[in-house]
Amino acid sequence: xxxxxxxxxxxxxxxxxxxxxxxxxxxxxxxxxxxxxxxxxxxxxxxxxxxxxxxxxxxxxxxxxxxxxxxxxxxxxxxxxxxxxxxxxxxxxxxxxxxxxxxxxxxxxxxxxx
Numbered sequence: 001x002x003x004x005x006x007x008x009x010x011x012x013x014x015x016x017x018x019x020x021x022x023x024x025x026x027x028x029x030x031x032x033x034x035x036x037x038x039x040x041x042x043x044x045x046x047x048x049x050x051x052x053x054x055x056x057x058x059x060x061x062x063x064x065x066x067x068x069x070x071x072x073x074x075x076x077x078x079x080x081x082x083x084x085x086x087x088x089x090x091x092x093x094x095x096x097x098x099x100x101x102x103x104x105x106x107x108x109x110x111x112x113x114x
Contacts, residue, residue, distance in 0.1 A: 002083065003043040065098050068082075081107045081108075082106070082109070
């Protein structure tokens with residue numbers, strides 16, 4: 001099964017641009033004082049358009065490994081070929097043992113085991 005993978009980061013921040021207000025009556029806009037962030041890992045199947053997504057607090061090698069483990073558990077009877085973008089996370093040294101251990105069921109392109 002061919003899957004195309006990508007990750008995305010969503011931030012909740014209150015960036016203010018330009019606004020208009022009468023002279024000496026500056027507009028006050030309340031903000032919450034925190035910047036919530038969520039990272040999403042997702043894959044879409046080239047055969048049937050099936051979509052898989054996982055929400056994580058951080059976008060790092062551990063989160064990516066967790067997503068790969070999830071994909072393998074969903075497709076227990078299939079060999080997965082995952083097409084990756086050029087992000088650095090899939091190339092982390094932490095993933096090498098996991099990829100070698102699951103090489104019989106998981107292939108990442110471009111290859112990550114070199």
